[in-house]
Amino acid sequence: MLAMSLPNYPAAARLQQLLGERYLDEPARIERYELLERGPRGHTAAVLLPQTEAEVGEILRICNELRTPLVISGGRTGLVEAQRPLGEPVLSLERLNRPLSFALADGREFVWPAGLGIDGARDALLAWWDALGQPATAGASITVEAGLAVDALNDLLRPLQLMFPMAMGSTSSASVGACAANASAGANALCYGTAAHMSEAAWGFWGKGEPAGPCHAAPWAAPDPQAFAINSAHIEASWGLLGSQGAFGLITHLRLRTYAIPAQREAALIPVADMVGAMRVLAAARQRFGADVEEFEFISRSAMVLVRELQGEAFRLPFAADVDSPLYLLLQIKSGDADADLAGSLYEFLAGDLALPDEHIGYAPLPALKKIRHSITEASNARMRALGGGRLSFDTATPLAGFGEYLDAMRAELASAAPDAELVAFGHAGVGGAHLHVLGTGARPISAVGKALSDLVIDVTLAHQGSFSAEHGIGSKWADEYLSRTPPQELAEVKALKRRYDPNNILNPRSFGFDRLLIA
Numbered sequence: 146m147l148a149m150s151l152p153n154y155p156a157a158a159r160l161q162q163l164l165g166e167r168y169l170d171e172p173a174r175i176e177r178y179e180l181l182e183r184g185p186r187g188h189t190a191a192v193l194l195p196q197t198e199a200e201v202g203e204i205l206r207i208c209n210e211l212r213t214p215l216v217i218s219g220g221r222t223g224l225v226e227a228q229r230p231l232g233e234p235v236l237s238l239e240r241l242n243r244p245l246s247f248a249l250a251d252g253r254e255f256v257w258p259a260g261l262g263i264d265g266a267r268d269a270l271l272a273w274w275d276a277l278g279q280p281a282t283a284g285a286s287i288t289v290e291a292g293l294a295v296d297a298l299n300d301l302l303r304p305l306q307l308m309f310p311m312a313m314g315s316t317s318s319a320s321v322g323a324c325a326a327n328a329s330a331g332a333n334a335l336c337y338g339t340a341a342h343m344s345e346a347a348w349g350f351w352g353k354g355e356p357a358g359p360c361h362a363a364p365w366a367a368p369d370p371q372a373f374a375i376n377s378a379h380i381e382a383s384w385g386l387l388g389s390q391g392a393f394g395l396i397t398h399l400r401l402r403t404y405a406i407p408a409q410r411e412a413a414l415i416p417v418a419d420m421v422g423a424m425r426v427l428a429a430a431r432q433r434f435g436a437d438v439e440e441f442e443f444i445s446r447s448a449m450v451l452v453r454e455l456q457g458e459a460f461r462l463p464f465a466a467d468v469d470s471p472l473y474l475l476l477q478i479k480s481g482d483a484d485a486d487l488a489g490s491l492y493e494f495l496a497g498d499l500a501l502p503d504e505h506i507g508y509a510p511l512p513a514l515k516k517i518r519h520s521i522t523e524a525s526n527a528r529m530r531a532l533g534g535g536r537l538s539f540d541t542a543t544p545l546a547g548f549g550e551y552l553d554a555m556r557a558e559l560a561s562a563a564p565d566a567e568l569v570a571f572g573h574a575g576v577g578g579a580h581l582h583v584l585g586t587g588a589r590p591i592s593a594v595g596k597a598l599s600d601l602v603i604d605v606t607l608a609h610q611g612s613f614s615a616e617h618g619i620g621s622k623w624a625d626e627y628l629s630r631t632p633p634q635e636l637a638e639v640k641a642l643k644r645r646y647d648p649n650n651i652l653n654p655r656s657f658g659f660d661r662l663l664i665a
Contacts (some may be wrong), residue, residue, distance in 0.1 A: 306405060
């Protein structure tokens, strides 16, 4: 389906009548919806801001009747260009951002009145809980509209010592609905799974405008080491709206599991020589701490150097003296026992089980270690601008059993194929996820070898039984690879789902290459 390019597209008058002032068409107000976190700028004639679920359904029915495709905008933090419009109206669910209800495991429920901001909603929930005598919150759930930001959700839950454990750099703007739809992982996925796993149920609309839900994803269970923990190149059809990246429908509200904020957390930075050795550290940590290993991230030397450059004099490695290492690991453990000697247990593990000398044990307050990890993308952006040669970005995954060998092989292959390029590698080693940034220079721009390097990265990934898309999704960025590298039977199944739920290809028409797949 071709993108719309004229302001007077067929559905314009009816959508404007439906939404009134929440139909935006002034250039100054729609510009931010044309700008992506990464990738070229898009263009749109209008932005649609429904504030009720009924309006979302009506928008979809109008667009189906008049064959008007839509591009969906969540928190606009996505990295695979799914939210880039090429003339289509943009549908944003940012006004659907209210908490709806909170339920204890015994069925007692608090329903939020309309009109409260986050501070008022938090205070109202706390007052209700206090009035009940602060009952146990294990097994509690919270139902929210899809546009609520992850940080706002956690602001609501924190006074009850509960959390929604998404840990990534964009939680201030990333919406819970988009995270669940995308099955976003984040740094804590090792312990809690993806946002889809954290969701008890989701409701919304299929692309053809019919109500959808409740949709359910399987609760998180650590996968077999030979299997994928995260793989957004595969859609789990039985999950419906969850994890399907908006390919078939939209989440408008969802019921989420809540998790107890740990009584204690401890973390350390650990130098290692290679990724095979890193995965041995993970195996040892899980043997000692079991499910209390909350986070296991890896950071390459090049990534650490760039963070140092970005932070300047404020940067500190948490070692007695600087430890230069090819790789660093961020290991975080937790405990529900406030009286446990968690710091002592971590030290015994590092100094005893791993036999690390004290100078290689990087203790630091958790926020300081998180700041290093969450500064890597910003540091890579700064380095890319300084070099002036562009960048290729990849989000890959392999089963844990081969992740160490895969990363070591990838680093060697890229060094051989593009010795002048810089590789910045980091990611979620605990679930086999890697973020790979390959930076060119002004003299040797990455665009000159972009296709060859992309093919190399994907070929090496697939040779290690991996996926070229771990958690960020397919979007339009990886549509060509999805169409060419997905087994024909799976393509046929996805095509059939699209024809069943969004037969007019209204939602994100270029994601997954649906504009081509549906006419093939």
